[in-house]
Amino acid sequence: MRKPAMAMKTALFVFLLSVLHCAVCRDVTLPTGPLYRVAGFPLSVPCVVSGHEGPRTQDFEWFLYRDDSGGRQMGVVSTRDKGFPYAPFQARVRNGEVRVERDSGEAVRLVIQRLRAEDQGNYECYTPSTDTVYQGNYSNMVTVKVIPDTLQISYSRALTGQPVPEGAMLTLTCSGSIRSQQLTHLSITFGKRGGGDSSGSGAGGEVSTVREIISIDKMLGIVPGHSYKKRYDDGEITLEKRNGEGGQGVYVMRMKAVRPDDSGSYFCEASQWILDPDRSWQKIAQRMLDIGNLTVQQLAESLSITSSPRGEVTLQVGSPLILTCEVLGLPSEVNSGLLVQWMKRGSVRSDAVVAGGVEVEVARMSTDGIVSWGDDLSRANGGSMEKVAEGKYSLKLFSARPVDTGVYRCVVSVYAGRSNPGPSTPATLTQKSEGVIVNLKTKDVAVSAVAQLPRGPLLKRGSTITLICNATVKTTGPAQVQVQWLRWPIPEPVVRGSVSDGAPPDPPVVETPRLIAALMHDGVVNIHSNGSEVSVDRLSAVSYRLRVHQAAVEDQGMYACHAEVWGQDPHGGWYYTGVKAESNALNVYLYARAGDLLLIPLVVGVSSALFVGIVIIATVTCCFMSRLAKQRARK
Secondary structure, eight states, rough: HHHHHHHHHHHHHHHHHHHHHHSSEEEEEEEOEEEEETTTTTEEEOOOESSSSOOOOOEEEEEEEETTTTTOOOOOOOOOOOSSOOHHHHHHHTTTTOOOOOOOTTTEEEEEEEEEHHGOOEEEEEOOOSSSSBBBBEEEEEEEEOOOOOEEEEEEEOOOEEEEEEEEEEEEEEEOOOOSOOEEEEEEEEEEEEEGGGOOEEEEEEEEEEEEEEOOOOOTTTOOOOGHHHHHHHHHEEEEEEOOOGEEEEEEEESOOOGGGGGGGEEEEEEEEEETTSOOOOEEEEEEEEEEEEEEEEEGTTTTEEEEOOOOEEETTTEEEEEEEEEEEOOOOOOOOOEEEEEEEEEEEEEEEESSSSSSEEEEEEETTEEEESSSHHHHHEEEEEEETEEEEEEESOOGGGGOOEEEEEEEEETTOOOOOOOOOOOOOEEEOOOEEEEOOOOOEEEEEEEOOOOOOOOOSSOEEEEEEEEEEEEOOOOOEEEEEEEOOOOOOOOOOOOOOOOOEEEOOOOEEEEEEEETTTOOEEEOSSSSEEEEEEOOSSSSEEESOOGGGGHHHHEEEEEEEEEEEEOOOOOEEEEEEEEOEEEOOBBBOHHHHHHHHHHHHHHHHHHHHHHHHHHHHHHHHHHHHHHHOOO
């Protein structure tokens, strides 16, 4: 019984030893076949060796067993012997059409640059031994099938090279088809070389940059190029597939608004794909077709903005102001959206326009024809902005006022190729016209304002504060004064003396005045105070009164009046002349009432009496309790 057991242990030991040796023995790996490749296009077959002894860089030899060779091998190429190739491959190896490319010391690729029909067969990758013991697998084989080239590609119309205006639509059409007995897929790519996106230059000139614009991949998915993804997401670049004649697919790419950097040489590329047995997709054929050159003419080279009347215009107050803006140089074949704005810069000073200041928007017309006004919304009823002709816009102010003086410019933003751009779409180009200086002849106007506090008894809390504002206007023709009453808090007195840390005292804080009430030029009273009751009236042609009833502590402070002069135009409308004056400041302080003063000693007396009484009661109680305690102690 012991001998069979010993024999079994010996057999198991030999088996484990062989498995251990096999785990470290040489192994040559090739992709799973068969591999279908197209005649006339490259073949690349990887070969990897592992588990070997000796140097890391191994030699490789490739053999071919043709289908009609009866099992005879044919040397293709070797990494160690230049004379290894057989006659059919010698010339092809010498000119580099057939070669071995190394990925590493243990991995190479057999590359046949232009595959031929007679290259079909079984390819063997053999690795000469560098091991001390010959064990493992020193070669492997894969089957290569060569199929005919049936990839076709064409275009319907080539680019002529004539300049195309910026913003025009570009349409490119490419047709492609495959007629193969194997299941293969087709992909189509539109691309561009050179043009505005060349990234550098070399010794011989600009480096030609190739950019993929958009493609339909092998699974019929749309894939935009990296540089064109945003334009694809915005709907500016599209690609669609149509069914053509004879089973061909027709692919149409549209670029809605070309840009200057879209200039360049355009091409269409068709690729044939197959799914290998290892479930990887391989490109087995590719054909590129040049469609032509595109040159985009920049809009800035032709666009110009003019405004009229030109130079300077002087009007009487109340006269209509009409300005015209004309957009020239827009290409007629491009449907572009226009944003037209009228901007004004300047101020009124002695009948002259003073340049400078902030440029403000007077009115605008959006790309969809909607007119909106700037900060002065009253102009919506006193003016208009219209499109009078194609590329011609007018601004009308029915009755010009002194505040309308300034330098006017027409600003036009062009959205080339986009008639209705989105709110975040940037303008293709923005240009301004020359400035038009607008002056108004106004009458000489002068105004002065004096604030008075009528004589009377001392102002006390609860009484009525009465203030008078005398506004005198010197001018010819009708005029009205608009009066506003303002109040500041009484500033706290600055305590003078030494400062402990040696630093100067902080300056007093000047607070913003508060608007109490206003008497408008048309007689309307606006009350802005939310405290005591306030009333404003006009005593005479030059005298205006403010009254604060039942005044409280919060109503005391520094009061002043602000006078603005309004004139009347020939049409009877009133306008602000820009002339104003501010009066002197009046300090208003409210004293306490007599009843409040009598209440103070009464409250102090009662408080003192209560305090004295409590002290007396506490003292008596304390002495009585002390004496009572002593008597109890004697007993």
